[in-house]
Amino acid sequence: MSKGIQLMFDIKDLYQEVIVDHNRSPRNFGRLENADTTLEGFNPLCGDKLTLYLKTNSGKINEIAFDGSGCAISVASASLMTDAMKGKSLDEAEILFNQFHNLVTTDDDYDAESLGKLVALAGVKDYPARVKCASLCWHTLHSALQGDNAPVKTE
Amino acid sequence: MNNSNTAKTITNISAPFDVERFRKDFPILNEQVHGKPLVYLDNAATSQKPKQVIESLDAYYRETNSNIHRGVHTLSEQATAIYEKARGKVKEFINSDSIKEIVFVRGATEGINLVAQSFGRNMLKPGDEIIITELEHHSNIVPWQILSEQTGATLNYIPINDAGELILEEYEKLLSDKTCIVAVGHISNALGTINPIKTIIDKAHAVGAKVIVDGAQAVPHTRVDVRELDCDFYVFSGHKLFGPTGIGVLYGKEAILESMPPYQGGGDMIQTVSMEKSTYNALPYKFEAGTPHIAGVIGLGAAIDYVDQLGLEAAAQYEIELLDYADEQASQVPGLNFVGTAKNKTSILSFTLDGIHPHDIGTILDGEGVAIRAGHHCAMPVMERFNIPATARASFAFYNTRQEVDALIQAIDKCQKVFN
Numbered sequence: 001m002s003k004g005i006q007l008m009f010d011i012k013d014l015y016q017e018v019i020v021d022h023n024r025s026p027r028n029f030g031r032l033e034n035a036d037t038t039l040e041g042f043n044p045l046c047g048d049k050l051t052l053y054l055k056t057n058s059g060k061i062n063e064i065a066f067d068g069s070g071c072a073i074s075v076a077s078a079s080l081m082t083d084a085m086k087g088k089s090l091d092e093a094e095i096l097f098n099q100f101h102n103l104v105t106t107d108d109d110y111d112a113e114s115l116g117k118l119v120a121l122a123g124v125k126d127y128p129a130r131v132k133c134a135s136l137c138w139h140t141l142h143s144a145l146q147g148d149n150a151p152v153k154t155e
Numbered sequence: 156m157n158n159s160n161t162a163k164t165i166t167n168i169s170a171p172f173d174v175e176r177f178r179k180d181f182p183i184l185n186e187q188v189h190g191k192p193l194v195y196l197d198n199a200a201t202s203q204k205p206k207q208v209i210e211s212l213d214a215y216y217r218e219t220n221s222n223i224h225r226g227v228h229t230l231s232e233q234a235t236a237i238y239e240k241a242r243g244k245v246k247e248f249i250n251s252d253s254i255k256e257i258v259f260v261r262g263a264t265e266g267i268n269l270v271a272q273s274f275g276r277n278m279l280k281p282g283d284e285i286i287i288t289e290l291e292h293h294s295n296i297v298p299w300q301i302l303s304e305q306t307g308a309t310l311n312y313i314p315i316n317d318a319g320e321l322i323l324e325e326y327e328k329l330l331s332d333k334t335c336i337v338a339v340g341h342i343s344n345a346l347g348t349i350n351p352i353k354t355i356i357d358k359a360h361a362v363g364a365k366v367i368v369d370g371a372q373a374v375p376h377t378r379v380d381v382r383e384l385d386c387d388f389y390v391f392s393g394h395k396l397f398g399p400t401g402i403g404v405l406y407g408k409e410a411i412l413e414s415m416p417p418y419q420g421g422g423d424m425i426q427t428v429s430m431e432k433s434t435y436n437a438l439p440y441k442f443e444a445g446t447p448h449i450a451g452v453i454g455l456g457a458a459i460d461y462v463d464q465l466g467l468e469a470a471a472q473y474e475i476e477l478l479d480y481a482d483e484q485a486s487q488v489p490g491l492n493f494v495g496t497a498k499n500k501t502s503i504l505s506f507t508l509d510g511i512h513p514h515d516i517g518t519i520l521d522g523e524g525v526a527i528r529a530g531h532h533c534a535m536p537v538m539e540r541f542n543i544p545a546t547a548r549a550s551f552a553f554y555n556t557r558q559e560v561d562a563l564i565q566a567i568d569k570c571q572k573v574f575n
Contacts (some may be wrong), residue, residue, distance in 0.1 A: 011522040015515070015573050024510075024574075046514055046530055047544040069544055071512035072574070130518060 014127060015072065018080070018120035023072035028082035032065040041068075041140030041152040043132055048074045052140045059090050064141075071133050073124060078137035080118050090145055097142050104134050172473035177465060178554050180205040191524030194559045199344050199503055199550030200528050201394045202375060204458075208398055211457035212450050222446055224423055238449055241456025242439075245404055248459045249389065250380040255438035256412065258405040259447055263371040264294040266390030266405035267338070269442065270367050271298040273415045274388075275336055281307030284333045286364075288313040288321055289540055290343045290350070293533040295369045299338060308335070315540060319346040319495035327358065334364040341373035345534035345548070346495025347478075347503025349377075356386050365411065371395055375552065376474060376501050378467050381406050393451060398458030402451030405442070412438050419444040470553035474502050477551055481560045488567055494546045505532075505546040508567065511574050513545040519573055520547075523566035525559075 032053030042049050050068030054061060064082045069075075081100075085093055096114070103110045104124045112119050124134045132154040140152045178184050181203045186193045195203060215237070221230035223238045245257045260266045275285070285299050289312050303310045313326045321339075337359040342349050356366045367388035370379055374391045381389050388411075393402040407415075417424055417435055421444030426434045435441045462470075481504050485491055490509035508516060517529030528548045531538045538544060549563055 011519055011569075011573060014518065020574055047535075047538070048514075071514040073515070127518060130514070133514065 013123040014130075016120045016123065018117055019072060019076040022076035022079040026066075026075050026079040028065040028079065028086075030065055030067055032063055035063075035065075037144045039140055039144040039148070039152065041136045041154075043070070043074070043136050043154045045132070045154070046071070048133060048136055050074070050078055050137055050140065052078075052137065052144055054141075054144055056090070061085050061088050061090070061093060066137060070136070071130075073121070073130050073133040074136055077121055077134040080121070081137050081141065084116060084118060085141065093141070093145060097138055100138055101135070104131055172469050172553070174473065174554060174556055177205075178556075180207065180461075181554055182206055182209070184554060188524040188526070189522055192562075194523075194525040194555075194562045196549040196551060196555065196559065196563060197526045197528050198375070198552040198555075199372060199395070199532075199548065201400065202397045202552055203554070204397055204399070204454075205461050207461050208454050208457045212399065212454050215450050215453045223449055224440070234449060237456070238447075238452050241452045241459075244456045244459045248379075248463075249374075249404075249406055250382050251406055252382065253409055255409050256381075256406055258407065258412070258439040258442040259452055260390075260403045260405050260442075261401055261448070262392040262394070262403035263369055263390040264298075264392075264403075266388070266403055267295055267367065267369060268298045269405055269418045270388050270390075270407070271302045273418045273442075274365070274411065275299075275302045275308075276305055277416060279303075279306035279308040279335055282333060283308040283335045284329075284331070285310050286313060286326070286329050286334055286337045286359075287311075288339055288350075289315045289536050290319070290321065290346065290348060291338070291340050291534065291536070292344050292369065292371070293535070294371075295338055295340055296536070299336075309333075312536070313339075315348075315537075318497050319343065319348045319537070320497045320499075321348075321350055321355075323351070323354065326355065330358060330362050330364070332362055334359065334362050337364050337366045338369070339366070340369040340371075341379075342370075342376065342501060343495070343534070343537070344372045344503075345532040345537045345546070346497065346505050347372075347500040347550075348495060348497035349373075349499040349501055351499075352386070353384055356384055360385070375462075376471055378471075387411055393455040393458060396455070396458050397461060399448075399451045399454035402448045402455050404455075409438065412442070417441050417444065421445040423447075465553065471501070473553055474551055477555060477557065477560065478502055478504065480557055481549065481551070481563070484560055484564045485567075488564065488571075490571065491567065494541055494543065502551045504549045504551075506548075507543060507546055508570060511570055513547040515574070516547040516567070516570050519570045520563070520566045523562065523569060525563050525566045527563075 035053035037054040040051050048070035050066050053065045055063040064085050066078045102108050121134050136154050143152045183203050219233045221234040223235040242254050242257050246254050311329045313321050359366045365387040368386045370389050370391040374396050387408050389406040394400040424436050424441050424444040426436050492507045494505040513529040530545045
């Protein structure tokens, strides 16, 4: 065990106030009537599942919502993502997807300004088993925007 | 094993179980996780290994490593002797009649697959029925689903009640002369329920069905006597019995094993091979194709020696008292819900916390050095039955202590602080 690193462990780095708050009161939670795109995402290992609802118009995400069940990381991630995605163009959404992916999987510098509140999820990268929890909704959104119909799985 | 039902009223009738003495045998228990002493409560997933087992592997590789049943040289003879001696230990451990009934496999999963494919596939025809239970681990579900697809046999499930106990009246309704195989776990890995397998076996035999018992969770916690149970097959894994991973045991009644075709072909399982045809080796070697996990078998033998000197009955009694203590402490935690409250259960505390997902519990507990399992425990039908996605599961072994239960409860308290 790499004890040196683990001694610096603080659970609050992972469960920041923003995450706890978005888990307790998820934003954009619930079915979106008249969604033009609906896609499901599953994490077979832990049973997390969510459904993502999108209304797009002229290459822009007008409305976005989700429902489902999962751990705090996955619910907070979906809540923060849907907040961040509202009004974004499809190109901007793709850029944010890549920025988020880097945030939770690499030690590379990140653009805190464009990521905004999503930075709260940076702690996930120290928990390899939990990266999938944070990224499930993002992969689901990515597939939905690519026009895929098959449910998304993180395995 | 019915003793566990009444165990709550039993006071110390013999010398107290010396947990501190046995803990010294497990080097890993001195480890720290995140700067805190390891509190290992994931024993249902795999148990830790005493130094006696670790040293047996080391000694084998250092001193006697050689292939078995082949060489005329000294090392091969020595390796063969300790390998076969371990088989004898397994035979004694589960009180089988003969070493011919002890087949080494990779684990309980492989044992079940072997029985499904070698026994079941040759016997079942469309319209025949297999009975399993809602409590099973996926390893005792999927091989039967595959078999029923292959043969056209029907797969039925004994349901469970809200406490996580099998509903035996429903079992009786499922039984008929069409029932060919009954496959049941001895102890539930998700809930800790001890199933009344003797009753289940007797009722199955009354309609002419054969019974396979998945004992993966049972052998570390209860004395198993296959002759008394009269089961047709019994499987377990070494790694849950303080032995190495990758080794397990299939017990089968000799006459039944004799009637079954080989599961895999290869070296060691044959008598003669010509280009046209081969003749198969005697039991149990007919089912042990290829060079086996020799070190694993030797390690399993050492694990059985360890359990024998420990006294499985005394350890089991200690574990029941520990679980009682854990249940008592957990019942005082606001917002904690028990999942699985069978009257007859052992060593497992499966629970949920209001408003906190089990995976978050698992991560936060880990931060406190407390290792538990969070998830569906490879028993998704059980989760479905209770309408929950997952549970947090603390599972105990004889080397766990009350102080460790206290650490678990404190860590649960920390979880609730993080989220409130």
